Amino acid sequence: MxxxxxxxxxxxxxxxxxxxxxxxxxxxxxxxxxxxxxxxxxxxxxxxxxxxxxxxxxRCEFIFKAIKSIASAAQCRTTVTFTDGSVFFFLGEGLRLKINAGSTDHAEAGNGSLTVHTADSSPEHIQKIIEDWYRNECKKIFLKAVSEIHKSFIPYNVPLPEITIREMTSRWGSCNPYKNKMTLNSVLIKSPMSCIEYVIVHEFCHYIHQNHSKDFYSFMQKILPDWKERKNMLEEFFLIKNN
Ligand SMILES: [Zn+2]
Incomplete structure (x- = not known):
């Protein structure tokens, strides 16, 4: 029943x-x-x-957003090649690669596309430009989100941590409150912003409660009431990508 x-x-x-x-x-x-x-x-x-x-x-806005990003993730199960039309995920959206013969190497996202300007369109070179672009965006977006979210933790005397961004295979993030260090998985840049925020809030909550205790979760519930939806969305998003 x-x-x-x-x-x-x-x-x-x-x-x-x-x-x-x-x-x-x-x-x-x-x-x-x-x-x-x-x-x-x-x-x-x-x-x-x-x-x-x-x-x-x-919650209709959240639901439609989740459906959209899951559907676009499902479209992209093929191996990534660094050629025109390949799809690259950025903040939950699949961007289609456009290669533009230009002089200065750079990439820019907009209108559903990732445009790479370069005189050398070999896949290896395009890959390097895209990886540099991801790295820069991670830094910009993660650091901004961390300092925004940190504001909610100031009343609990949590300092602004030193951030490391790198690819990790088994976790979204980690932190060491004693050393005031937080590490975020660079792969998160592919998922929706709400998922990135969830991971950062989770790590900040460890400054208050070290373990995943009941107190940890009730504290997180207080700071981010829809954390569970965000967590589910994050898991669904990457489950598809890993298929
Ligand atoms: Zn944790």
Whole structure:
């Protein structure tokens, strides 16, 4: 009985959303956009469906964004080549590579494209320009997000940490509050901004609670009430990319 699934449909300002509602022994309502783009909602046992409808409507922007980025990630399962038309992920969006014969080497993102200007269009050279571009964007975007998010932690006497950005295989981020250092996985730049923010908040929360204790999660809930949706979105995003 507890795990009965109910199909609901709601009208939102952005369009119709169908979702699968499941009741569980939990405290809050959670939304998850699955890899097949279906929307799953878990709700505490006695919450009326009207309430979950309302919740879904209030999160419609998040849901449509998640569906869009999952769908575009699904389109890109082929091996990356550094030629015209290849897709590169940036902040949850798939950018199509355009090679433009120009004199100074540089790359720029805009209107769904990643335009690389270069006189040398060999794949190796294009790859280098794109990697440099990713590295610069990571630095710019991650550092800005860290200093924004840090503001929420000033009341808890958390200092602004020293940031290291590098590719990591098994984690999104890590931190050492004693050394005041935070490391972020450069791969995160491919995922939506809301996911990057979630990882940074998670690491900052470790300044207050070292382990993933109950206190850690309730503190995170207070700082970022929709952290679970963001975490799910991050996992779904990369699950597809790793297929
Ligand atoms: Zn952690």
């Amino acid at each position: 507890n795990n009965k699934e109910i199909l609901r449909t709601v009208e939102t300002q952005l369009g119709e959303i169908k979702y699968i509602l499941t009741y569980k022994k939990i405290k809050n309502i959670y939304i998850r956009v699955r890899r097949d783009c279906t929307v799953a909602v878990s709700a505490p046992l006695r919450v009326p469906a009207e309430k979950t409808d309302e919740f879904v409507i209030s």
